Amino acid sequence: MHQPTATAHPSLYYDYRVHPYVPPPERLGQGARHRVVIVGAGPIGLATALDLARYGIASVVLESELQVVEGSRAIVFTRRSMEILQQVGVAASVTAKGLPWRYGNSFYRGQRVFRMEAPHPQDDRFGPLINLQQQYLEGFCVEQIEREPLIDLRWGNHVTGIVHNDDGHATLSVDTPDGGYEIDSEWVIATDGARSGLRQKLGLKMQGDAYEGRFVIADIRIKLDLPTERLAFFDPVWNPGNTVLMHREPDDMWRIDYQLPPGEAPEQALQIDSLTARINAQLEMIGAGGTPWELDWYSVYSARAMTLSDYVCKRVIFAGDAAHMLPIFGVRGANTGLQDGHNLAWKLAFVLRGWGSPRLLDTYSEERVAAALEIVGEAGKSTRFMTPPTRGFRLLRDATLSLSLQHEFVRPLFHWRTSRPHEYLSSSLNHASAAGPHRAPGLSDGAPNGLPDGAPIPNVCLGPHDYLFDHLGASFYLFYYTAEPELPEALRDAIAEIEQGGFPFEVVAIVPAGHRATPTVLGAAQTFSDEGGRFAALYGFAPGGAQAYLVRPDQHTSAHWRADGQKDSQKISAASLKAALHSALGIAHGA
Amino acid sequence: MSDTSLADLERIYDALAQAIDRAGPAKSELLLVKFALLLGQDMNDRARFEHLLESALQDL
Numbered sequence: 001m002h003q004p005t006a007t008a009h010p011s012l013y014y015d016y017r018v019h020p021y022v023p024p025p026e027r028l029g030q031g032a033r034h035r036v037v038i039v040g041a042g043p044i045g046l047a048t049a050l051d052l053a054r055y056g057i058a059s060v061v062l063e064s065e066l067q068v069v070e071g072s073r074a075i076v077f078t079r080r081s082m083e084i085l086q087q088v089g090v091a092a093s094v095t096a097k098g099l100p101w102r103y104g105n106s107f108y109r110g111q112r113v114f115r116m117e118a119p120h121p122q123d124d125r126f127g128p129l130i131n132l133q134q135q136y137l138e139g140f141c142v143e144q145i146e147r148e149p150l151i152d153l154r155w156g157n158h159v160t161g162i163v164h165n166d167d168g169h170a171t172l173s174v175d176t177p178d179g180g181y182e183i184d185s186e187w188v189i190a191t192d193g194a195r196s197g198l199r200q201k202l203g204l205k206m207q208g209d210a211y212e213g214r215f216v217i218a219d220i221r222i223k224l225d226l227p228t229e230r231l232a233f234f235d236p237v238w239n240p241g242n243t244v245l246m247h248r249e250p251d252d253m254w255r256i257d258y259q260l261p262p263g264e265a266p267e268q269a270l271q272i273d274s275l276t277a278r279i280n281a282q283l284e285m286i287g288a289g290g291t292p293w294e295l296d297w298y299s300v301y302s303a304r305a306m307t308l309s310d311y312v313c314k315r316v317i318f319a320g321d322a323a324h325m326l327p328i329f330g331v332r333g334a335n336t337g338l339q340d341g342h343n344l345a346w347k348l349a350f351v352l353r354g355w356g357s358p359r360l361l362d363t364y365s366e367e368r369v370a371a372a373l374e375i376v377g378e379a380g381k382s383t384r385f386m387t388p389p390t391r392g393f394r395l396l397r398d399a400t401l402s403l404s405l406q407h408e409f410v411r412p413l414f415h416w417r418t419s420r421p422h423e424y425l426s427s428s429l430n431h432a433s434a435a436g437p438h439r440a441p442g443l444s445d446g447a448p449n450g451l452p453d454g455a456p457i458p459n460v461c462l463g464p465h466d467y468l469f470d471h472l473g474a475s476f477y478l479f480y481y482t483a484e485p486e487l488p489e490a491l492r493d494a495i496a497e498i499e500q501g502g503f504p505f506e507v508v509a510i511v512p513a514g515h516r517a518t519p520t521v522l523g524a525a526q527t528f529s530d531e532g533g534r535f536a537a538l539y540g541f542a543p544g545g546a547q548a549y550l551v552r553p554d555q556h557t558s559a560h561w562r563a564d565g566q567k568d569s570q571k572i573s574a575a576s577l578k579a580a581l582h583s584a585l586g587i588a589h590g591a
Numbered sequence: 592m593s594d595t596s597l598a599d600l601e602r603i604y605d606a607l608a609q610a611i612d613r614a615g616p617a618k619s620e621l622l623l624v625k626f627a628l629l630l631g632q633d634m635n636d637r638a639r640f641e642h643l644l645e646s647a648l649q650d651l
Contacts, residue, residue, distance in 0.1 A: 399624035409632050 002158040002175035009070040012221045012296045013251035014135045016067045021156035026181040034060050035352055037185035039159050044320030044337035045191030046141035050088035051345030053150040054474035064158040071297035072133035072219050074334035075249055080421045081335045082126035084342045093140040098132035104230035106414040113404040114414040123460050125467040131249050162201050170315040188316045196322035202313050208306030213387025214260045216269050216300055221252050222293035234401050238281035243386050266300040303327040305379045307372040311365040324372040329382040332375050335419040340368050346553035355503035357586035363429050371422035424454035431559035431580035450540030457555050458538040475504035477551040481541035483515045487523030494574035510535045548572045550580045558584040
């Protein structure tokens with residue numbers, strides 16, 4: 001029988017709640033077939049459950065342990081992650097507890113040779129990066145789930161097996177502290193982490209590279225008078241040839257992340273004497289020698305850049321580390337996983353509610369595998385500098401470090417590309433037959449560029465503490481730029497027809513500067529006045545530019561129309577709006 | 592570029608040899624890689640750089 005530890009994980013700063021194991025209905029012989037079972041209550045599984053509930057989709061979340069994760073693990077969250085967490089209702093908690101930051105510093109031989117600044121445009125509610133220990137994020141998600149009746153979060157439920165059945169469902173075998181049971185589900189979401197048991201049980205293999213370098217991550221409690229900025233030390237005197245990173249976390253915690261000399265065994269590296277000596281050497285180097293500190297949690301990891309080639313295996317859908325393992329340079333682990341979950345949630349919900357084609361789930365895999373492969377490529381570039389894989393790469397890295405003391409041109413090589421949202425430019429959900437590329441030559445000279453289909457939409461500051469994303473939810477949107485008091489009648493009729501389809505769809509009208517007379521545009525659910533011209537600047541809205549966008553529920557565009565379209569098909573019409581929605585719902589043309 | 596006079600070529604020859612000796616056996620490789628990166632930046636011609644690099648790989 002499964003015996004999860006019933007004592008709270010030790011922590012210097014986090015107050016672990018040990019949740020009770022509650023015998024599930026299946027143990028009492030009352031099991032019904034579920035629509036969605038999520039395996040693994042890490043940040044991706046929890047956020048995906050919350051995301052599904054926004055569409056009215058109930059889920060069971062199975063978690064082997066009785067408490068959230070031990071150790072800080074993922075500690076840096078990006079703006080895009082915050083936007084997703086806002087959608088599922090936990091961003092405010094993260095903002096209240098987390099430490100925002102924008103600067104990354106690279107040091108070599110005691111000199112700061114590169115300072116990375118992540119921009120914080122005025123239109124973004126969230127800063128580029130925020131540090132928070134993973135336990136807190138999971139805890140905030142759990143609190144949100146406790147307010148959500150559609151989610152049945154089962155602690156102490158350990159999945160031991162999976163069988164795919166002929167009639168389109170899967171059966172999971174689950175072990176619990178009072179015995180085993182089986183649970184049937186139409187869909188299983190595997191968010192069971194890098195060592196995914198489901199991935200192994202299904203015999204699926206990831207493709208990609210495992211890098212040589214091993215890193216120790218250690219969290220210490222210490223009072224350091226330093227700002228919240230990323231610190232990277234190359235070739236420090238106490239760890240020659242290797243790299244050390246430091247990050248501030250809430251509660252006076254600091255993450256020290258250092259590379260091990262080649263050939264050193266992890267067991268040796270994790271001995272307390274070794275950890276202590278190295279942490280002291282690092283503190284000495286930054287001028288904090290002798291400052292008292294306490295060790296909280298530590299672990300060893302090796303950098304990998306690997307992904308499954310398909311995230312859907314029959315009835316099991318993989319997301320997060322279960323689907324891909326990415327190097328943490330550039331904060332690509334949890335941040336990539338949150339984007340997986342947000343891409344998946346609306347698609348699975350639309351399939352289950354009968355609003356979209358089952359092909360939507362294929363596009364989940366296509367879009368997110370493409371994103372992972374792009375990240376693997378970018379991560380490789382970071383990793384080859386951080387942990388050079390060959391003698392040649394090591395020589396070039398060392399030459400770059402040496403040059404960096406006096407030559408500006410090599411310094412940007414220090415900056416690893418930070419996780420950013422993938423643009424689904426080649427997605428089959430994009431409405432290919434609409435207006436064509438925005439940046440096509442010859443189209444309206446001087447008009448601002450618009451967003452390409454598949455791009456994440458930019459946030460817009462609407463007023464003090466008021467942003468566009470605050471007004472978006474689990475819905476498709478038509479963003480429509482107009483100076484008229486009403487939408488064209490044919491479009492209004494089309495929208496009324498679309499609304500009868502039952503799926504969430506709203507028109508957002510954006511009124512150009514100088515046309516404030518109309519408080520609301522007839523036919524639009526929401527109207528925003530673009531007095532500051534920010535929509536125009538960010539979306540390319542103009543009389544000679546973009547007129548409308550179809551926006552997916554995950555805040556990516558899938559179609560656009562131009563006000564100056566030279567062909568009828570480039571201008572919005574009832575027919576082209578319906579065709580674009582069909583595309584976005586995975587319904588083939590002519591179907 | 593190939594019109595370097597013999598006198599200049601001899602000076603380059605000597606300068607390179609002396610720099611390698613000054614760097615010493617432990618650091619001469621690092622010196623040459625640094626130098627190559629500086630030359631590459633100065634040339635601002637990636638195709639030419641790659642062509643010359645390929646030439647250097649011949650007959651090793």
